[in-house]
Amino acid sequence: MASDLLDRLREQQWRLSPQRRVVAEVLEGEHVHLTAEQVHELAQRRLPEISRATVYNTLNELVAMGEIAEVQVTDGAKRYDPNIGDTHDHLVCERCHTIRDVPSSGTRPTVPTRARAGFLVTGVDITYRGLCPDCARAARRKES
């Protein structure tokens, strides 16, 4: 199965180097949202010489091209979301900071016009916070 992402990038006359290919492949293969560091690690498994700088550069370009999205839901590192096809919300673990996609619930909230204060609203992000199964289990064990 050919990579949709790579196909799209080729169409946009993106100069395709081994490094960029590997970054794109890593992102496509993953269903969780990786940090730049994690992308670098996985990319190095396939292409040991790839540098951190190149990973960062590539991620930023992909974001600029609208092919992936940055997600900043917790302290620390940004995460990269390759799933930009349809809108979805995020479920984030307050303890281990894992992020999981959830299909967006039917009705999207909107700002009451009165409260809009002159803002031009273009989108809504919904982030559910809580504990992932593993961390919930660990927390339960600790408090007993």
Next chain:
Amino acid sequence: MASDLLDRLREQQWRLSPQRRVVAEVLEGEHVHLTAEQVHELAQRRLPEISRATVYNTLNELVAMGEIAEVQVTDGAKRYDPNIGDTHDHLVCERCHTIRDVPSSGTRPTVPTRARAGFLVTGVDITYRGLCPDCARAARRKES
């Protein structure tokens, strides 16, 4: 008018130094969400010798005590939200990164149980993204 925040802090036997008082006062006076740097700047206007480290320490303590909340909605610096009384959502400008509170809309979205993937969900954050009045005006001017 005495400070509610300071009153509450005194009750919690919080050691009250000039530096801490000034940080608390700066936060209370503001209705927008400041970065640590901005808090430092405003605090310095009243107490020139106050150090960055102390501002950071104090902000972190206030967060730990549950008196203010950290808000991380964009790249860059965390912002501090003194308005923890009742739940509210945020309106953030994609261009200048200003944050404004909006009273939360009636119904809060929830994760369909099926999609919960074993997570223990404890809260929802809703962030509206767009352009603040000033930036919307600037954008309109530019594109014409």
Next chain:
DNA sequence: TTTACTGCAAACCGTTTGCAGTTCC
């Protein structure tokens, strides 16, 4: 061949920390 990407290392920004000195209770 030319333009643009890569790698390195140094710089950067926001934040945290260790420590010596000082202050609040």
Next chain:
DNA sequence: GGAACTGCAAACGGTTTGCAGTAAA
């Protein structure tokens, strides 16, 4: 008096950048 706070400066983690070399088209 003693625990707890302050300021400084150095360290930190994540990310960006300048530049010389290299490779895609």
